Amino acid sequence: MRTVSAADLDVRREVYLAAALDSISIGRLAGLPHLTGTRCLDLGPAGSAVPVWLRDRVGAGGEVVTASGDPLPPAVLAPGRYGLIRARLLLMCVRHPEALLRRLVAALGPGGTLVVEDWHLWPDDAVLCAPSPRDATLVERCLRLLAKEILPGLGVDPTWATRAHAAARAAGLTTVDTEIHVPVWAAGDPGALLLAVDTVRHRGRLLAAGLGPAELDRVRQLAADPGSGLVLRGHPLYSTSGPAPPW
Template identity: 35%
Template sequence: MSSTSTRVTGGVEDRATYALSNGSDHATDRLVALDHFLDPVTTSVLDRLRVQPGDRCLEIGPGSGSIAWDLAGRVGPTGEVVAVDLDPSRLTPAGNLHIYRHDIRDGLPVGGPYNVIHARLVLVHLPERRQVLRMLADALAPGGWLVIGDFGDTTMPVYTSPSASDTDLYTRVVQGVQRVLEGHGVDMAWADDTHAAMRDAGLRNVDVVEHAESWTGGSTGIRMHQANTRQTQDELLQHGITAADLDRFRELMEHPDFAARSYRFVCTRGQRPPL
């Protein structure tokens, strides 16, 4: 992809290395579950930043666009939100929200400085995550904030289950999905390294908010597992998970007697020192 981006109103641009494309038939279920799980955490962090009317914001990997629209409302008509995604087909530009199909590893499609830069579940997928973080830190205005949210370790203990064999199945499938993602460059240790990486990039006032919750069978959050197994099914089968395993796993994700801990979400913010 060229480093020059064109503002778009749709279109799909998928990289072969990304296992969970927004263009997949099952991406809608995953994005709905993610927004339900994570938007309250993200917006509470943004509340603490005191985003002002007239601010400029950069949203990387907006997915469904829920946080991009939240930021657009905060900065008002005198502000600007630039949203950057490999697949922006779920977003529609309007007013102060501008959308670009672009790979952030190729640089910024629109130069800074920005008062707020936000990326959720993006850097964890990028082998170049540290270089990208430093580039984003450099694009902040003095006093501006970088907010990075990613999933941490995949330890998701089962609280209740119909049987011991179902508990074992859940663990095997979730670990199988993790192996697939790792094969595409995901590093689940990154979330806990982000604090130090922000400090190394010259940011200050760095702090972390973590969130996890219980997911019960049939709940919105746990349907993320179903969507993930459908998007990675071919590779899961190569890792020894059988079609019968996946059928039972998906039944289990709807079972009212099943409950497990969610992913651990780690949201880290850091501030560029004021002049």
């Protein structure tokens, strides 16, 4: 297997995330009224086309600020600063998501809108079709190790998305709405390619968890090759949104 740098893997992951999720995010934001002239904060992995889409919508009188990672610079979350905040795949990756959610709500101006998008990492029964029962079992095992052992060990909360609605209400949003998008990913689709990338990014951890080198190579091939016949039920994306009080 050709050696791939960590930086290259990160870029690939950003590209695949954007391809898998941008249309969902844009569809969610397109339903919001009065974006013209709005100051927006877009948080999450780099590589997304959503900030560009937002800049077109807010126009010359608006502003789009982007940031990623945790902790966020204090100036980014100044109280009452934004008319729209969107955070994608961020809260599930921080140690205290409820606390960060409260900071995001505080950074909204009167009537400003928060949109929080996170995956519920749900590996059970995720293989819809595979070339053989053996392949299905192997892919399911890899997905389960990633979702329940590897990623939680790196600080990812696989079930945070299921708590986001209640947390948003507790943080003070006046009305909360959650949409759940459950995709289907065929081999070679951006979502399936994320699995292929993860078999490389987390290869050492997956080997330590009991998968063999040939097994990891097989999972990567199944996920990346459009002709392999693998079809996955993707992670449900919880999109939770609501306005701040008008004060």
